[in-house]
Amino acid sequence: MPEMIFRVRWPDGKETDCYSPSLVIRDHFQPGEDYPIHEFLEKADIALTEASERVRVRYGFPCSRALGQLHAIRQAGAPFLNLSDAQVRILSFGF
Structure with a gap:
């Protein structure tokens, strides 16, 4: 399963x-785009939950690292x- 880093x-x-x-x-964010903080957190929740679910479907268990990342994003x-007026910018995608 391809993984990625988004900055x-x-x-x-x-x-x-x-x-x-x-x-x-990539289905939820675009590099170079700014997102209001509430929208960013909502999209991150949806995207990382979906990513974890993909791991669960493939391997039989959710991705604890994705869920941990979601927790870290919520805290940050x-x-x-x-x-x-708080905005979060997606700087880049890396693989």
Whole structure:
């Protein structure tokens, strides 16, 4: 199963590499695009849950690394939830 790394820039300028066990991230995000924090978190939840489910279908168990990444994204995004103009930028996809 192809895995990928997607790099994001948080509203405070910090950049983070995020893991997905599947290329499904490309169905939800575009490099160079900005997403309001709430939309980014919602899309990340959908995409990483779907990626984990693909692993479960193929191997019989969910991807704990994808679910751990989702948890880390939620934690990293939490400080920005009350900022009405907070945006997350998808910088790149890597393989």
